[in-house]
Amino acid sequence: MLTLQTLREQTDLVLEGLKKRNFKDAETLVQQIIENDKLRRETQTTLDTLKAKSNADSKKIGELMKAGKADEASSLRAAIALDKDKVKSLEESLTEFERKQQEILYKIPNVPAAIVPAGKSAEDNITVHEYGQVPTLHTDALPHWELIKKYDIIDFELGIKIAGAGFPVYKGKGARLQRALINFFLNEAGQAGYKEIQPPIVVNEASGYGTGQLPDKEGQMYFVNEDGLYLIPTAEVPITNLYRDVILTEDELPVKNVGYTPCFRREAGSWGAHVRGLNRLHQFDKVEIVQISRPEDSYRILDEMSLHVQSLLEKLELPYRKLLLCGGDMGFNSAITYDMEVFSAAQQRWLEVSSVSNFETFQANRLKLRYKNKDGKMQLLHTLNGSALALPRIVAALLENNQTKEGIKIPKVLVPYTGFEMID
RNA sequence: GGAGAGAUGCCAGAGUGGUUGAAUGGGACGGUCUCGAAAACCGUUAUCCGCCUCAGGCGGAUCCAGGGUUCGAAUCCCUGUCUCUCCGCCA
Numbered sequence: 386m387l388t389l390q391t392l393r394e395q396t397d398l399v400l401e402g403l404k405k406r407n408f409k410d411a412e413t414l415v416q417q418i419i420e421n422d423k424l425r426r427e428t429q430t431t432l433d434t435l436k437a438k439s440n441a442d443s444k445k446i447g448e449l450m451k452a453g454k455a456d457e458a459s460s461l462r463a464a465i466a467l468d469k470d471k472v473k474s475l476e477e478s479l480t481e482f483e484r485k486q487q488e489i490l491y492k493i494p495n496v497p498a499a500i501v502p503a504g505k506s507a508e509d510n511i512t513v514h515e516y517g518q519v520p521t522l523h524t525d526a527l528p529h530w531e532l533i534k535k536y537d538i539i540d541f542e543l544g545i546k547i548a549g550a551g552f553p554v555y556k557g558k559g560a561r562l563q564r565a566l567i568n569f570f571l572n573e574a575g576q577a578g579y580k581e582i583q584p585p586i587v588v589n590e591a592s593g594y595g596t597g598q599l600p601d602k603e604g605q606m607y608f609v610n611e612d613g614l615y616l617i618p619t620a621e622v623p624i625t626n627l628y629r630d631v632i633l634t635e636d637e638l639p640v641k642n643v644g645y646t647p648c649f650r651r652e653a654g655s656w657g658a659h660v661r662g663l664n665r666l667h668q669f670d671k672v673e674i675v676q677i678s679r680p681e682d683s684y685r686i687l688d689e690m691s692l693h694v695q696s697l698l699e700k701l702e703l704p705y706r707k708l709l710l711c712g713g714d715m716g717f718n719s720a721i722t723y724d725m726e727v728f729s730a731a732q733q734r735w736l737e738v739s740s741v742s743n744f745e746t747f748q749a750n751r752l753k754l755r756y757k758n759k760d761g762k763m764q765l766l767h768t769l770n771g772s773a774l775a776l777p778r779i780v781a782a783l784l785e786n787n788q789t790k791e792g793i794k795i796p797k798v799l800v801p802y803t804g805f806e807m808i809d
Numbered sequence: 810g811g812a813g814a815g816a817u818g819c820c821a822g823a824g825u826g827g828u829u830g831a832a833u834g835g836g837a838c839g840g841u842c843u844c845g846a847a848a849a850c851c852g853u854u855a856u857c858c859g860c861c862u863c864a865g866g867c868g869g870a871u872c873c874a875g876g877g878u879u880c881g882a883a884u885c886c887c888u889g890u891c892u893c894u895c896c897g898c899c900a
Contacts, residue, residue, distance in 0.1 A: 440868095753856095763856080
């Protein structure tokens, strides 16, 4: 969430920014928060004054008691005007102002960075980079949902039998390919200086709030009611939450972590023809990179991270494009997001395989993730993350783009990991 | 699942209801000493909120969380959460 300070001191910039998101309630909410904040502070001041007085009185009684002047103490006790009701009601309204503040803050999305274009939907995203030749396939080329049947490597029917739709079973070379990709991605990240983390794949409610999935995306996560745990929709949640309520020192920065986890998404109400096959799943594998940095470094690091993702795609010999998302297409928490899309030849579509974002202080504020800067001042850090990479659509693109009459060719870089060169 | 113990500062660990934001030890940082280091000694070692005459000052809050008793709660009472130990079960 945004900091009160930002909302108070840079109101116009916030409103300007939120306009780029096409966020309609901006004016109302910002006005509410500022009004509420004013009342909150007034209440706080009144309450503090009142408490200061009663603290002083109590202290006096204590001193008298200690000095053995019990009579004076009890007469003072009698003389003290009891403002308890007043304190109580002030405390209640303070709590209410704080609750309201929190409630409103949760509703305001992050302010897009200066270079983020305004826009309503994916139509308004800007292609900032393109790589590789879009392959032309022979006329009887198949989409991946046919290929996986032909070579018997991924089985949706079996998944339905044991779990449900959107939970595929990977078999034989299909399973092996998954493992190869995961290892390849982890190794590449390791070489780029990321520390490997294997986190739990369930998280508690506090973690959901920490990275901003809650309360915004409540319905998107699988929830284990009995234990109050959420299945993670991305490794971002556990890995970033490792740093909830943490104060780092400058020499620990930047933090660079990478983790592989399965990811679970309910994807309620988002099914249709365009999400066939591997395009959208309830459970999928992803390697995620996460960085935590000083504010002044985060944009350099954003570039570093997206270049890392790009290098993976290039090594996999996949044609891709890099998009700068417009305000309206960006996630709630993000200040700036680059999407990487690979071209899926048989579907003739671009598929999103990675999203690299800088959240600036938006998550850190919820997480209370800070560091002490050179001047000894507490400062919120910046958090960033990116998929490096999400597997299913990479697999879809690899299968479709590399299909030949003899079988599906495995990119050279993966062969040491798969142990085979061809799926046939 | 059954039984018990506990939750205090960066860590360990005290704490009779009254100047306790909190003893003591350790660590870390700064200093003295030293050619340098170790040792020793001295000092520093929270965070959030509010107000003001805003490089500073003052006040409030915080000893798991939320209630309660009291002039006054880390300390007493209730509720919740979490952790640990033992037994059972088990990869």
